[in-house]
Amino acid sequence: MCLTRLDKKTYKCRVGYKIFDESIIGEKCFYSPYYPKYLMKIGRTYIDRKNNFIWFDPKVRYETGFHFYLDKETALNWCYHPHQVVIKIKVKKVVATGYQGKLRVGVAKEITLLEVVK
Numbered sequence: 189m190c191l192t193r194l195d196k197k198t199y200k201c202r203v204g205y206k207i208f209d210e211s212i213i214g215e216k217c218f219y220s221p222y223y224p225k226y227l228m229k230i231g232r233t234y235i236d237r238k239n240n241f242i243w244f245d246p247k248v249r250y251e252t253g254f255h256f257y258l259d260k261e262t263a264l265n266w267c268y269h270p271h272q273v274v275i276k277i278k279v280k281k282v283v284a285t286g287y288q289g290k291l292r293v294g295v296a297k298e299i300t301l302l303e304v305v306k
Contacts, residue, residue, distance in 0.1 A: 191286040199285035204256035205263035233300040250284035258292040276302045
C-alpha cells in the first residue's frame with residue numbers, strides 16, 4: 189500500500205485499520221502480507237524507527253511507516269482472502285495521510301494492535 193496523493197495537511201487520527209494475515213502459530217499472532225517474517229500480537233506496540241522516505245513525484249515525498257486505512261469499511265472491503273483479518277489499531281506519530289487511488293489511507297510511525305474486527 190502506497191499513497192498516490194497526499195493531503196496538504198496531515199489528518200489527525202488516533203485509530204485506523206490494517207489488514208493482516210492470520211498466523212498458524214496462534215490466534216493472537218498476525219503478520220503483515222508485506223512483511224511476512226514479522227509476527228505481531230494484539231496489545232503490543234510497534235515502532236518504525238527508520239528515517240526513510242518514499243518519493244512518488246520528484247517534489248513529493250513522505251516518511252516511511254505503517255500504512256493503514258482510515259476507516260473500517262474500506263479495510264473490510266479490501267480484506268477478501270479467507271486467511272486475512274482486519275485489526276483496529278491505535279496510531280501515533282502520523283506522518284502522512286492521503287489516498288491510495290480512491291481509498292483514504294495514512295502512515296504512522298507507531299501502532300498498537302487493539303482488536304480483530306473481522
